[in-house]
Amino acid sequence: MVKIAVLVKMAPDVTQLKIDPTTLAPRMEGLPWKVSDFDKNAIEAAVKLKEKGQATKITAYTFNGGPNALNLIKEPLAMGCDEAVVLTGPDTDGSGIARVLAEAIKKDGADLVFAGEMSIDRIAGEVGPRVAALLGMPSLVNTQEVLGVEGGKLKATRDGEPAETVEVALPCAATFNDEANKPRLPALMQILGAGKKPIRQVKTSDLGIADATLARKMAMTGNKAPKQERKNILFTGTDAAEQLAAALKKEGVA
Numbered sequence: 001m002v003k004i005a006v007l008v009k010m011a012p013d014v015t016q017l018k019i020d021p022t023t024l025a026p027r028m029e030g031l032p033w034k035v036s037d038f039d040k041n042a043i044e045a046a047v048k049l050k051e052k053g054q055a056t057k058i059t060a061y062t063f064n065g066g067p068n069a070l071n072l073i074k075e076p077l078a079m080g081c082d083e084a085v086v087l088t089g090p091d092t093d094g095s096g097i098a099r100v101l102a103e104a105i106k107k108d109g110a111d112l113v114f115a116g117e118m119s120i121d122r123i124a125g126e127v128g129p130r131v132a133a134l135l136g137m138p139s140l141v142n143t144q145e146v147l148g149v150e151g152g153k154l155k156a157t158r159d160g161e162p163a164e165t166v167e168v169a170l171p172c173a174a175t176f177n178d179e180a181n182k183p184r185l186p187a188l189m190q191i192l193g194a195g196k197k198p199i200r201q202v203k204t205s206d207l208g209i210a211d212a213t214l215a216r217k218m219a220m221t222g223n224k225a226p227k228q229e230r231k232n233i234l235f236t237g238t239d240a241a242e243q244l245a246a247a248l249k250k251e252g253v254a
Contacts, residue, residue: 002055004046005110009036010065010072011121033066035075038116040183041176045146046114047080054149063087063100077194078186089204096214098130103207113173132173140174
């Protein structure tokens with residue numbers, strides 16, 4: 001009876017990110033949040049395993065997902081997760097996040113831990129492998145396709161030159177990127193049904209984790225976009241469109 005834990009991060013929608021022209025820092029205020037894109041690939045991989053009859057339960061775990069986390073976590077539930085655990089605690093870094101997630105998964109039990117290769121905001125790629133290490137699990141990265149679970153082993157294909165097919169004894173972990181699959185768009189009935197699925201709210205103190213032990217070991221000291229200068233080229237005349245097209249082609253953007 002294979003149980004799958006899926007790590008889900010709520011992140012700002014970076015497609016709507018704007019840069020302050022004076023400080024070159026990103027303007028985070030007012031940005032909508034969503035489920036980080038690669039985590040949807042991990043969810044899809046888990047749901048496909050369950051649809052094959054090779055997994056019995058999928059639990060989505062998220063930590064410090066913001067004030068709208070209880071609403072956002074319904075998307076993984078609509079995609080096919082059976083329940084969700086919304087964890088809250090003090091602000092921390094990747095190592096602290098991994099510790100909280102690992103403790104929650106350890107308490108519930110899991111045979112597989114699936115996660116996105118990285119998040120769309122930090123792109124650090126550290127939490128999935130850290131959780132695996134804390135749980136004492138072997139970890140597959142760049143997982144492109146989960147072929148199935150049989151005989152107590154996960155069989156999967158990993159990206160590479162050439163790609164390789166591997167078998168790993170359970171329990172184990174795997175991370176996915178957007179080349180692994182195409183996450184499903186839940187139908188209306190699945191979206192409505194997500195509201196009826198169980199969502200557990202858990203504090204770090206409930207897991208026996210003291211706030212002081214989650215103090216940041218790493219802090220971001222700066223986050224600035226590269227300065228970009230406008231060329232201020234004005235095209236005039238009846239062939240202005242042709243001039244623009246030629247200039248764009250020369251710059252390699254058309």
